[in-house]
Every structure is written in structure tokens, then in C-alpha cells.
Amino acid sequence: MAEVKAFRGVRYGWESMGPEEASKVVAPPYDVIDEAMLGELYRRHPQNVVRLDLNRRQASDNVENNRYTRARRYMFDWLAQGVMILEPEPAVYVHVQEFEDEAGTVYRRQGFMALVRLAEYEERVVLPHERTLKGPKADRLELMKSTDANLSQIFFLYDDEEGEVDGPLYGATRGEAPALDIRTEDGIRHQLWAVRDEVVHRAVAQGLQERPLLIADGHHRYETALAYRDFRREVAEEADADAPYEFVMGFLVNMHDPGLQVFPTHRVVHSVEGFDGARLRAQLESAGLYRVEDLGWDLLDDLDGLRERLEAAGREYPSFVVAMESDEALLLVQYVGGVDAPVFDEETPEEVRRLDVAILHEALFDRMLGIDRAAQEAKSNLGYVKGWAEARAALDEPGHQMVVFMNATPVEQVNRVCLSGGKMPQKSTFFYPKVLSGLVINLL
Template sequence: MADISSFRGYRYNKAVVGDLDRVVTQPYDVIDDKLRDEYYERNEYNVVRIIKGKTKDMDNPNDNQYTRAAEYWNKWIEERALIREAGPAIYPYHQEYSVEGRTYVRKGLVALVSLDEKTGKVRAHEKTLSGPKADRLKLMKATEANDGQIFMLYDDPQNRINNMLDEDMYGVDPVMEVSDDLGAKHRLYRLSRPSLIMDIGEILQDFELFIADGHHRYETALNYMDYCKRRNWKPMNAESFDHRMMTLVNMHDPGLTILPTHRVVHSLDGFDPASFLAKAADDFEISEYNDRAALYDALSEAGGAGGSAFGFGADQLSGYRLLTLKDPALLDRIVAGEHTDTWRRLDVTVLHAALLDRLLGISAEKLEAYSNVRYVRGRDEALDMVGKNGNQAAFLVNPTRMDQVRDVALAGERMPQKSTDFFPKLLTGMVMMKMKIDKSMGLALYEAEE
């Protein structure tokens, strides 16, 4: 079950910071050094200074990107750049965006969710890495805050939650409205009626939650809760370490979009596309297309029919190819370990096991290390990269379906690398939460004991 609470969020004060478009960012894990520099230049109050601050040569345990993040929090509150809400609320969060000429609106709800596993299990579908979790834990220890969102899904086929929210939101203006660099419009609303919050909470108690995006942030929240409990710290209210700010989205929302992440292969010794295709022909039907539009249509059609198919373009290869798996039972023979049929039939599983690993020697370890493979969102971008900077071939995939995400998570399995791309991302800086922690009975522990 999902146990939610309202909270007094911190939001940017337009009168102090100016253009709100220039203070929000994409999630920390998609911000590279170049984008971070751009965010730094946009506005002195840009939230990147908190979530992914720059390092300095003279950094030390007492002065580093994490301690500076805490200083920014305090400074911005003092300057009233960040203002805490007068009363508790929940925050509907709508994102209007376009994909392939169609416009969608994804509806989410920002609230605090209990981390107590007794209230229900959160389902995950991605593997996590120790490095990002250690980084996020250092930030949380320093700031004692929730800055970025965790994107959660719940299964509400009757759309009861959104219907209730829509009714209460009639005639209500957003408290924050921004546009991101990809053209999506983000609108945050504020609802505070206690009976509405209670009714929504009662319905959500019947639902399990599935992590769409933010696996590292979720596990970090659990680790931080353990860190606090070992010190005998106590939560002063729901705005504390035993709750985490999350955005909840109905997996049946018509505005929910999962984009594919294509693979571009590079730096393989002796790679020959003709030889590769000859080997692939044993297990894949291979069709040739002269233009991209025809390839894209064929790829989508194959996915809609339930088959596993991949677009292929390579350096020194005329035209494009569609590779369609002949017999799904192939995966039963070549995929090691105990896995469900749903996991074995994922397109990314087929691509990784039957083509990249088996025929090109790109193992799962190399994929996780980003060796020989680059991950690209756009189809045209992937194909345009071929023949440049050592890129030898592009493999185009269909998007993972929402029912596959759900079924893999319910089975307790983790998807292969880069299986899902929920679009658009949830912006950081729309609303944030500062923890209230009672440390009066705390125990003194050394970091070495952690």
C-alpha cells in the first residue's frame, strides 16, 4: 500500500529569483558537466548548485560540493529565494509535451510517501550502482532535504485519483509554470483541502508503487532512514527521514510515454556488417529498406504485432535492415539464469543476448560499463552517428511497454541496462522538502561505523 502525507513544500519566490524557467533543471543523473555549466550561468539561484554542485581543487571534508549545497539551502531561505508554504498541501504536477507530432498531458501528484516497508512494498525494475547511491547519500546527509523527485507509478485502471484531483482543480491556477529545454510545459498546482487529501490517501493505500525513475534516489532514502535511526534521531512530523517526496502517476494515464533507448556500437575490432548479418540470418528474418521512414514504420509494425525486431544501420552498408526474431524460444536456450518469460521476451533482452553478446562479444559487463556501446534517445540521431567518431552500427529498438515494466517488477526482477525512458523527465526545483529531525536523544557515532 502507499501511505501518503501532505507537506509544506519549499518553492521558488519569483519576486527574488526572476524567470522560473532558469532556476529548474533536469534530474541530476542526466546533467553532464556541460549542462551543469549552462545551468550555473542561467541564474545564481539555479537548483543545480544544490543537486550537482561543482567541485574545487581545494575541496575537503569541511568544504565540498555537499557542504556548499547545504549553505545554498540556508542562504536562499534567508534571502527568501525559497519560501516554505504557509500550510500543508499536495501538489498535482502536469506535464504537456509532444512526441512525433502528437501532444500529451501526463498527470502526476507530488506528496510525501512513507518509507516504512510495513505499509507496503515498492517495486523496482532497474539495477542500482553503489557510486550514485553514495553520492546522493552524502548530499542528503549535508542538506537534510528532498530536492529531486522520485517518479512512482500506481495501478488505477478506473482513474479514481486523477478524477478526484481534476474535480478539485477546476478553476485553480498553477502556482508554478515553466518550460524546459525540450519544449515540455510543466505546471504545478497546490491543493490543501483536508478531506480530499484523506480520501486520496485512503484509495492509494490499496495500491502498490512501482519505481519508474529514481531507483538510486529511493534506495538512498532508505539508507538515510537507517542512518538516522542508528543515531536514535526521531522524525518530528511527516516532513522527515521516514518519508520521501515522490511524484505518483497512474500507469493507465493516457499521457504516460515510454521512449526507446537505441544502441550505437563503436570501437569493435574487425567488425564487418556483412559478416554480422550473415550470422544473424540464422535466427532473424532480415528485410532491407532504402529509406528511414520505411524502416521506422516496419519497426513499429513489428512491435505492435508483439514480435522482437530491430532496425539496423551500419558504416559501409547500403540502406537499412530490419532484423525480426524467428523463434522466441531462442532466448530460453541462450539466456542464463532464472528469469520469467516476460523478462526473456523484452526487446532489450533479445538485443543484448542474441545480437550484442552472442554475435558481437559485447557482454553484460561491457554494457554496464558503457564499453563499445553508446545509448541514444533519437532514431535519427543514432543513425546519424554511424560512421563518425568510431561508431560502426546502430540498433534501433521499440519502446518497452508499461505492462512489461509492471510484470517484471512484480516478479522481483530487474530489467537490463537502459530498458525504459519515461518522457519527459520530472524537473527538479518545482517543489522541495526540508526535513524536520529531533536529534535531542541522538547517539554519537563515527562515520567509520557506517
Template sequence: MAEIRGFRAIRYHLEAGDEPADLLAPPYDVIDTEEQDALYAGHPANIVRLVLGRQHDSDSAENNRYTRARRHLMDWLATGQLRQDVRPGLYAHQQTFEDAQGNQHTRRGFLGAVRLATYDEGIVLPHERTLRGPKVDRLELMKNCEANLSPIFFLYDDPEGKVDALLEAHRVQEQELDVTTNTDGIRHRLWPVFDADAQAEVAEILKDAQLLIADGHHRYETALAYRDFRRSVAEDGGSDQPAPYDYVMAFMVNIHDPGLQVFGTHRVVHGVADFDASALLKTLEDSKLYDLQPLAKELVDTPLELELKLAEAAEDAPSFILLSQHLEQPILVQYKGDESAPIFDADTPEQVRRLDVSILHEGIFDRIIGISMEAQAAKTNLRYIKSLEAAVAARKNPEHQLVVLMNPTPVAQVVEVCQSGGKMPQKSTYFYPKILSGLTINPL
């Protein structure tokens, strides 16, 4: 049984001259060094100092990016830069953005607190594998700050859109935060719903829902680890009543929301010994499992046309496009096998075998190119690029042996995989846009 409730969010209090966009930041795992520097320079209280503080050569056990994050959080609360709401709330959140074709979309959701549940309880369902490193990092940050600084992104099933309609009915314009981020032009609107009856109605609508993790697998598993840690050190040995750390801050979106967009994440192969692009094509052809179609070389100058051809091919079969400086033309690859083809591990569920990312990672990266599943997980020979234009341009880098352009994984397939108990390769889904850090903080 899913349990959703409001929480007393910590939020920025804007001083005269403060621009909200200068205080907020993308999720920590998409911030590179250059953007980190820009966020630091933009405002002395930017949330980046909490979610991804700088590391210094002089760092020690007593003074490091985690302890500094805690000091910043305490200082900003003490000075009033951050303030905690006096009542629990759900926080309706809308993001308006354009896709690559210039079409405008608005994704609707809300921020709330979700009771933590292990995967085997069947309430929260994952779809991707996780790595130990990011979880160690996030757990240390949680232990120091005692807060959820960024939400987990969940999907839920509400065919009639009851939750969004209810939150829209409680919209108060005077309480609304409205900010457009400079780097991407995305408009973010957020307003609190403090009405206890409305919160109870949302909880009732979703009490039987299964919650699918769209983004934030590492942070969700970190929240479980933090809950267990807090229980283990509780002075009273634990209580029958749920504690704040039994919940995690979540951004919740209806899988039927028309603004729910999934984009492709493209792959780059590098550092593989004795890699031969032409030999790869011959192996694919000889296997009889793949249909290879050379495309006009001029298409690399119009990436959107490449994307269109890839999308059209996917209507018939799982497909991807291969690019390389060692290939004269882009190569469209369509998979002609079925779920029984001998390219999958024995324990790979049928729902996972239908995915182009699984066919690529298990059938080609692992079995043909020789990038083991362990190497894939460690990103030893793989890089990931979200931008289509950047991926097409990446083929010119002499370090890059192969670029693979990918279609997005449809939401319906993500749901099927979650319900099957299977796991997709990492970076199989890219739900756009990301949720800003700093809109709300959930104290634990």
C-alpha cells in the same frame, strides 16, 4: 500497504523579474557540461547548484559540491528565495508536450510523500538494475542537504482515474505555477492541494496499490540507505512514530493516463575488439533465431520512416534495426525464438525474456558480440542515445561500431516485469517527459 501523504514543500518564491524557467532544471542525470554551464548562467539561484553542482580541482572534504549545495540551500532559505509551505500539501502536476509526429499529449500526476519500503515487502516494485556509483553520489548529497531534491517517478493503478479527478476538483488558478521550458517547449503546470480531507481521500484510494518505479531506481535505493543511516545515528535510538526520512518525495502517475508516453532508448556499441558487422549478421542468420531484412539505404535520411517500420515489425515479434558505417543498408532484425531459446541466463524470468531489450542485451550483446553483463552495467562498450535523429546520425562516427534503434517498452510489459520480480537491462524505459528539478523540495 502503500502510504501516501502530503508534505510541506520548499518552493521557489519568485521575485520581480524572475522567470520560473530560469530557476528550474532537468534531472541531474541528463545534464551534460554544456547545459550545466547554461543553467549556472541563467540565474544565480538555479536548482542545478543543488542537484548537480560544479566540481573544482581545489575541492576538499570541507568544501566540495555537496557542502556547497547545502550552503546554497541554507542561503536561499534565509533570503526567502526558497520558502517552505506552512501546510502539508499534495502538488498536482501536468506536463503538456508534443511527440515526434506533432501530436499533443498531457501527462497528469501529483507530487507527494511515499513511505519507504524495501522491495521484498512487495509495495514498491523496481524493474531495472542499479549501480553503486550513482547511489554513493546521491547519498552524499542527501546527507549534506537533508532533503529530497528530485522526486522518484512512480506508476500506480487507478482504472477509474479517481485521484486525478479529485486533484482537478481542487485546482485554484491563482495558486498555479505555469511555466514552459525554452529548450523543449514543454508546458509544466503545478498547483498545491492543501485540503486535508482531499489528501486523506487520495491516501485511501491508493492504500492497496503497488507502486512501480518508472524512473529513479538509484535515488529510491539511496533514500532507503539514507533512512537507515538516519536511524543508526538517531539520538533516541529511533521512535515508533515515522520520521520525515521514512518518506521519499514522489511523482505519481496513473498507468491508465493517456498522456503516459514511453519512448525508445537507442544503443551504440563501441570499443569492442575485432568487431565485424558482417560477421555479426551471418551469426544471427546461422542461429535460425533471427529474421534479417535489409531496408532501403535511403531510409537513413528519413529517421521517422525507419521508426515507423520498426514499430510495424514489433507488432509481429520483438524487433530492432541495426545501423553501421560498415553495413550498406539498415538491417531490420526480428526475433523468431521463444522464451525457451538458449540465449538467456537461467534465472531470467519469462516476462523479461519477451522483451526486445533483453533479447538484444543477453542474446546478442553478451553471447555474440562479447559484451558481458558486467561490461554492459559499467557502460564499457555501450552508449545510450534518446533522440532518434541523433542515433541515426551516430552511425557516421568512426568510433561507433554499431547503432541499434529500439522500440519503446510498452507500459504493460513494464508492469509484468515489475510483478515478476525480474529486472530489465539498464535504460530499458524512457518515460517522457522528465520531471523538472526545483518544482518542490522535500525537507528531511
């Protein structure tokens, strides 16, 4: 099913950099960078990859000189100057991240970077699990057209419980020093190996050819790569099934990897006209579909205890915690209704209906608060925060009417949704940690 292959990556000249400098040229993915972080990354190093992946807008921008054309100039200038180099031969890049969760548990997630042949979702080779938004895809397409490059990876999952892919690949790095070994300011350790052995490349390709790939993160970038492929096909003089634009750079992780962690993304409700917390509570309690328990406002001072209560509830039924400061209401909501209850859209598959995030978005946000799918996609009344402390702090922000604390969506549920052909609401999963931009670039 999936076609995966090695490639000649573009990377920084790590050999001439020490670990401290190397840690200053990489950056988080573009979609988590706000204006403050963008300024910090610009100051951190004159060749930080953010100048390629999220170049600043300038007042003087025009057709000839803008954030996209500047990104292209920077990339090829750095290649000409030797700041970046093109690998002399194809490689598969093994990437390991060591990190801690909020409870202090240490994990080690391993994956690898390779090229994946692009396929339409209908082909059931690459499977999505979330809905996407139009705005980010338009921006990424302009950047791809200008740079003719994959500047960051699509995060894919594959099912390899027996280790047919992992065995030969990760065995090839055993005892070998990594080409890159850095620790970023968030405390995460990042290691990278370039595996150039063609025998290993063939083993990886053969091991994956009968397995579908699930998009864990990067739906917008994947759909942008499809649009770029179609654009290049239209202007090509002749068809070429193996042209570079027929592939996209991916970061692939075995869904059985013990270091694969999914964290929750909490919801913030704001700007809902006529919002009434007491009425919402009454609707939940009278619907006959929910078990509602008042946890007591003081539990917000014990976030570990709150998380444990929600996780325990989630093992029984789809659950979330609703916090409304105007009423000092902290409500544990468990959905005890069935998948056929009239709170779901008709086209929502059964596997999606079993998810707490789908129940929240379709039954509570849409039908009770009037935040329909268009408003959800436009983020007119919704915000998203990661981390329990951040969600608690969001409750005190002016204009925030409600915060919903969520459990993480297990990988097994994500897999079932993908195989069912369904899609979750946006921001349903948060695979931690993100993969840095600037480790490897793929020229198209």
C-alpha cells in the same frame, strides 16, 4: 500497501518572480545534464537549482568545502534570504506537463507530488523494473547526507483505471489558477498547484493504500533514499517509524493517464575488440531464432519511414534495427524464437524474456559480441541516445561501430515485468518528459 501523504514543501518564492525568471531557476534532472548544459544552467540564473542538485566540482575541493557542502550552504542561504520558502502547511502538489512527441502530437500528462513511505523491494510495495549502477548511488547518497533533503522526485506509476485517486485530486484544481505556469526552452509547459485540502489528502492516501507503486524513473535515487534511511536509523537516538527520513518525495502518475508516454532509448556499440559486422549478420541469420531483413541503407534518410517499419515489426515479434556503417547494413531483426531458447540467463524471468531490449542485451550483446553484464553496466562498450535523429547522427561518430534503433517499451509490459519480480536492462524505458528539479524540495 503504499503509504502516501502530503508534506510541507520547500519551493522558490514564485509570487515574487515572473514566469520568465521562474523558468530560469528550474533544471532538468541531474542525470541528463552534461558539462555544457551545466555551464549554461549556472549562467542562466544565480539561484538555479542545479547549484543544489549538481554543484560543480572545484580544484580546491576538500572535506570542509566541496560540491556537497556548497549545495547545503546554497539551500539554507536561499531559505534565509527568502529566495526559497517553506510552505506553511502540508500540501499535495499537482503537476501538469504539456508537450509534443517527435511526430508533433500534443499530450497532457498529469501527476502529483507527495511523500511515499520507503519500503524494500522484497516487500512488494514499491516495484523496480530496471537494474541500477553503483556510481550514481554513491554520489546521490553523499548529496543527501549533506543537504538532508530530497532535491528531486522519484517517478512512480500506480494502477487506477477507475479514477478513484485521480477524481478527487484533480477535481480540486478545476477552475483554480496554478501557482506556477512556465514554458521551458524545450517548449514544454509546466503547471503546478498546491492542494491543501485535508479531505483530498485522505482520499488520495486511501485510494493508494491497496496498490503497489512502480518506479518509472529514479531507481538510483530510490535506492539512495533507502541507504540514507538506514544511515539515519543507525545514528538515531531512538526508533521513529514516522521520521522524515522514512519517506521519499515522489511524482505519481496513473499508468492509464493518456498523457503518459514512453519513448525509446537507442543503443550505440563502440570499442568492441575485433568487431565484425558481417560475422554478426551471419550469426543472426544462422541461429534459427531471428528473421533478418535488409532494409537498404537509403532508408536512413527517411527516419519516419524507418520508425514505422520498426513499430509494425514490433507488433508481430520483439524487434530492433541494427545499423552498421562499415558494411552499410541496415537490418531489421525480429526474434521468432521462444522464451525457453538458450540465449537467456537462467535467472531471467519469462516476462523479461519477451522484451526486445532483453533479447538484444542477453542474446546479441552478451553472447554474440561478448559485451557481458559487467561491461554493460560499466558502459564499457555501450552508449545510449534518445531521439531518432540523435541515433542517426551517432552512426557517423568516429569509433561508433553499430547503432541499434529500438521501439518504446509499452507501459503494460513494464507493469508485467514489475509484477513478475524481474528487472530489465538499464535504460530500457524513457518516460517523457522528465520531471524538472526545482519545483518542490522535501526537507528530511
